[in-house]
Amino acid sequence: MDHHFNRRFPANPNDYKLYEEVGEGVSATVYRALCIPLNEIVAIKVLDLEKCNNDLDGIRREVQTMTLTNHPNLLRAHCSFTADHCLWVVMPYMAGGSCLHIMKSSYPEGFEEKVIATLLREVLKALVYLHGQGHIHRDVKAGNILIDDNGAVKLADFGVSACMFDTGDRQRSRNTFVGTPCWMAPEVMQQLHGYDFKADIWSFGITALELAHGHAPFSKYPPMKVLLMTLQNAPPGLDYERDKRFSKSFKDLVGACLVKDPKKRPASEKLLKHPFFKHARSEEYLVRTILDGLEPLGERFRTLKGKEANFLLQNKTAAGDKEHLSQQEYIRGISAWNFNLEDLKAQAALIPSSDSGFSLEELNNNSNNVLERVDSIPQYMSPERVDHNSAATLAEDVLEDIQDLEGPFSSAFPIRPLEALRGCFDVCEDDANATSPTWKNYKDPNSGSILPQQKPSQTEDLDASKYNGDFIERSASVPKNMHVIGRHKFSSGSLLPEHVLSPYKHIAGDGERDDLNQRGQNERNPSGPLFYRQMRDSHNSASASTQEESSEGRVVQRKGRFKVTSADAGNKATPSANCMVNSVSGASTNPSVNAAIVLPLLQFLLQQNAMQRETLINLIKCLEQTCGQQEPSDAGSSDLSQLPPASSKEKELQSYLVHLQQSVGSLGDDVQRLKYKNAQKPLQVSSDSAKLELATAAKDVSSPQPAPMVDKGKKPMVVEGPRPSDHSPLAVPALEMKTNLSIDVPALSYDCRESVDKACIP
Ligand SMILES: Nc1ncnc2c1ncn2[C@@H]1O[C@H](COP(=O)(O)OP(=O)(O)OP(=O)(O)O)[C@@H](O)[C@H]1O
Numbered sequence: 139m140d141h142h143f144n145r146r147f148p149a150n151p152n153d154y155k156l157y158e159e160v161g162e163g164v165s166a167t168v169y170r171a172l173c174i175p176l177n178e179i180v181a182i183k184v185l186d187l188e189k190c191n192n193d194l195d196g197i198r199r200e201v202q203t204m205t206l207t208n209h210p211n212l213l214r215a216h217c218s219f220t221a222d223h224c225l226w227v228v229m230p231y232m233a234g235g236s237c238l239h240i241m242k243s244s245y246p247e248g249f250e251e252k253v254i255a256t257l258l259r260e261v262l263k264a265l266v267y268l269h270g271q272g273h274i275h276r277d278v279k280a281g282n283i284l285i286d287d288n289g290a291v292k293l294a295d296f297g298v299s300a301c302m303f304d305t306g307d308r309q310r311s312r313n314t315f316v317g318t319p320c321w322m323a324p325e326v327m328q329q330l331h332g333y334d335f336k337a338d339i340w341s342f343g344i345t346a347l348e349l350a351h352g353h354a355p356f357s358k359y360p361p362m363k364v365l366l367m368t369l370q371n372a373p374p375g376l377d378y379e380r381d382k383r384f385s386k387s388f389k390d391l392v393g394a395c396l397v398k399d400p401k402k403r404p405a406s407e408k409l410l411k412h413p414f415f416k417h418a419r420s421e422e423y424l425v426r427t428i429l430d431g432l433e434p435l436g437e438r439f440r441t442l443k444g445k446e447a448n449f450l451l452q453n454k455t456a457a458g459d460k461e462h463l464s465q466q467e468y469i470r471g472i473s474a475w476n477f478n479l480e481d482l483k484a485q486a487a488l489i490p491s492s493d494s495g496f497s498l499e500e501l502n503n504n505s506n507n508v509l510e511r512v513d514s515i516p517q518y519m520s521p522e523r524v525d526h527n528s529a530a531t532l533a534e535d536v537l538e539d540i541q542d543l544e545g546p547f548s549s550a551f552p553i554r555p556l557e558a559l560r561g562c563f564d565v566c567e568d569d570a571n572a573t574s575p576t577w578k579n580y581k582d583p584n585s586g587s588i589l590p591q592q593k594p595s596q597t598e599d600l601d602a603s604k605y606n607g608d609f610i611e612r613s614a615s616v617p618k619n620m621h622v623i624g625r626h627k628f629s630s631g632s633l634l635p636e637h638v639l640s641p642y643k644h645i646a647g648d649g650e651r652d653d654l655n656q657r658g659q660n661e662r663n664p665s666g667p668l669f670y671r672q673m674r675d676s677h678n679s680a681s682a683s684t685q686e687e688s689s690e691g692r693v694v695q696r697k698g699r700f701k702v703t704s705a706d707a708g709n710k711a712t713p714s715a716n717c718m719v720n721s722v723s724g725a726s727t728n729p730s731v732n733a734a735i736v737l738p739l740l741q742f743l744l745q746q747n748a749m750q751r752e753t754l755i756n757l758i759k760c761l762e763q764t765c766g767q768q769e770p771s772d773a774g775s776s777d778l779s780q781l782p783p784a785s786s787k788e789k790e791l792q793s794y795l796v797h798l799q800q801s802v803g804s805l806g807d808d809v810q811r812l813k814y815k816n817a818q819k820p821l822q823v824s825s826d827s828a829k830l831e832l833a834t835a836a837k838d839v840s841s842p843q844p845a846p847m848v849d850k851g852k853k854p855m856v857v858e859g860p861r862p863s864d865h866s867p868l869a870v871p872a873l874e875m876k877t878n879l880s881i882d883v884p885a886l887s888y889d890c891r892e893s894v895d896k897a898c899i900p
Pocket residue numbers: 160161162163164165166167168181183213229230231232233235236239281282284294295297473663665666667698
């Protein structure tokens with residue numbers, strides 16, 4: 139066990155002296171610092187709670203997990219406390235920095251196999267422990283693997299970890315879309331059945347590739363494309379030709395982790411026994427091979443930041459367009475990239491069948507990298523489907539938010555969230571031990587030392603979530619979700635705490651640094667995961683974003699982490715998936731849309747629009763009440779029937795739906811008529827035939843003569859139906875009735891896509 143933990147770290151900012159910045163994440167800045175009373179160098183992660191964009195629950199969870207976990211391969215917090223409007227998390231200083239940083243500065247092509255095996259083994263030990271405790275890390279990647287100057291490897295960043303034993307809201311969070319797209323397991327993207335520990339095993343496999351190549355597979359593609367590629371393509375792996383330098387056992391390990399079916403992935407404990415880890419070496423080996431000769435972390439960080447700033451500046455002037463820039467930011471792994479709806483659509487549309495963006499070099503198992511028809515693999519749904527489903531749940535979330543706001547704490551939390559937060563963030567080891575007696579002992583397989591382990595307790599979790607984050611997060615999240623700044627939409631904004639003793643601002647007064655801060659609000663540490671929270675359409679809302687949105691169109695706000703809450707099962711069963719997938723993937727768009735599929739889809743879209751509008755109306759009402767303003771205006775009426783359709787598109791859709799309904803009705807009539815006619819004709823024929831037969835028989839009896847020919851004009855056995863389009867009110871081209879009632883509506887797939895976008899990403 140770390141000797142640090144025998145000492146008590148003070149929970150007072152005056153007891154720490156902040157030095158240089160050594161890291162920056164999507165939600166925090168990390169400083170090297172001195173703990174004055176203990177004369178010990180530490181790292182302090184400073185989160186500006188006012189700029190944390192409401193992910194307070196995530197932060198609380200991270201701090202809690204960091205304080206409670208106790209494993210040599212997990213970065214544990216010494217203590218945490220609030221200072222002014224910032225949260226300080228004091229932790230051991232990992233002088234080597236993250237593996238990503240090390241690769242960026244010295245190993246751009248990735249590490250050698252023994253180094254990888256050593257790193258991965260340590261990470262896997264951490265995962266075995268976490269999983270044993272019922273936690274899913276959900277953000278395993280090189281940027282979160284830290285090394286100290288002795289070569290000790292620790293997995294960090296529990297910002298998106300989840301507890302499998304949680305209930306209620308927390309349980310539902312396992313159906314959330316959390317992580318960083320490149321590392322994200324398909325089932326996390328799919329949102330079909332939730333996910334479990336195996337999601338970490340996928341990320342672990344991706345991290346293995348990242349350490350081997352210096353970057354994660356697909357990392358050069360925009361996020362939407364990464365999602366689609368992860369879902370549609372064969373899993374990435376080590377290539378036979380390109381990765382000759384790696385052993386068969388490494389390839390096998392990666393192959394075992396990167397299986398799309400999570401059930402077929404090994405558990406972390408089993409994986410730890412994989413022969414690949416025979417290549418692993420000691421901590422000293424890491425010191426000798428990758429740490430030796432490295433510049434101090436602060437210097438490296440500064441150099442990398444400078445490069446990033448230059449890169450962005452060049453791209454800004456060279457490319458000029460925000461989509462390009464946003465994608466560049468993402469490609470470079472920066473967490474806080476931002477884009478608007480148009481970007482998103484463009485990205486989704488970037489996935490044609492003749493996808494020029496596919497780099498076979500990037501994609502291993504090339505022969506399998508055929509863009510399959512998504513609708514032919516029903517278990518893999520597109521991210522659009524994810525969004526589609528999410529919309530309903532998001533609406534639910536907001537309604538719940540509103541209920542929370544109306545609760546007994548409504549006056550306290552939205553107005554003074556920091557006050558409320560103090561109680562949940564001010565923790566140190568002793569507190570943690572005192573308040574968490576449920577952590578059982580853990581036996582480190584290596585050292586044999588006994589470490590505390592957590593015994594899952596549902597009651598405690600429930601209580602904790604009531605008291606701590608869940609309520610707070612949702613209460614505070616409602617109004618703040620609407621941040622829009624400038625031309626790009628920054629969800630997190632600059633995370634540099636102004637009130638913290640910045641070595642640059644207050645000590646060194648480094649102008650360059652200040653300049654970097656100013657112009658690089660979206661320049662984030664590449665290690666950050668992505669948190670994506672959908673924003674609702676604010677057409678009719680009086681939200682803070684209205685002005686900017688009206689000038690720029692609807693905005694998808696996002697923050698570092700990609701998070702889309704999942705929809706309920708009922709929505710997932712909507713038969714609309716195939717249609718949407720077709721229309722978006724573009725790989726196999728089928729213009730023939732079955733009315734039975736289209737109608738429920740359109741109805742569902744309308745219903746969603748209505749729900750979203752209702753949510754917004756409630757939100758407005760609630761905000762007005764909370765702010766003590768005037769009574770809700772007429773526009774705030776929740777009676778949707780009184781409201782005109784929100785947009786011309788919606789009107790169009792509505793009238794189109796009516797047309798379709800009429801058409802289907804009329805087509806149905808046609809079918810009935812035809813059926814009836816069909817049923818009648820053979821009867822008529824058979825009665826005609828019977829008459830003929832009788833006549834022939836009578837003639838046969840009297841005089842055996844040849845039977846008369848049947849009148850050719852009658853065509854008794856073939857019935858040709860009427861052309862129904864003549865009287866169909868559906869004014870769409872190429873409408874024709876087929877036996878399965880399918881309607882050729884070439885324009886519909888486009889309309890559907892737009893409508894889906896609208897419903898999903900308002
Ligand atoms: N204890 C530490 N010692 C040294 N460097 C650290 C330490 N903790 C974090 N860092 C550095 O700071 C960076 C950002 O920290 P961290 O990942 O915890 O922030 P974050 O806001 O959670 O980031 P993100 O969410 O984007 O991953 C890390 O990638 C790492 O390089």
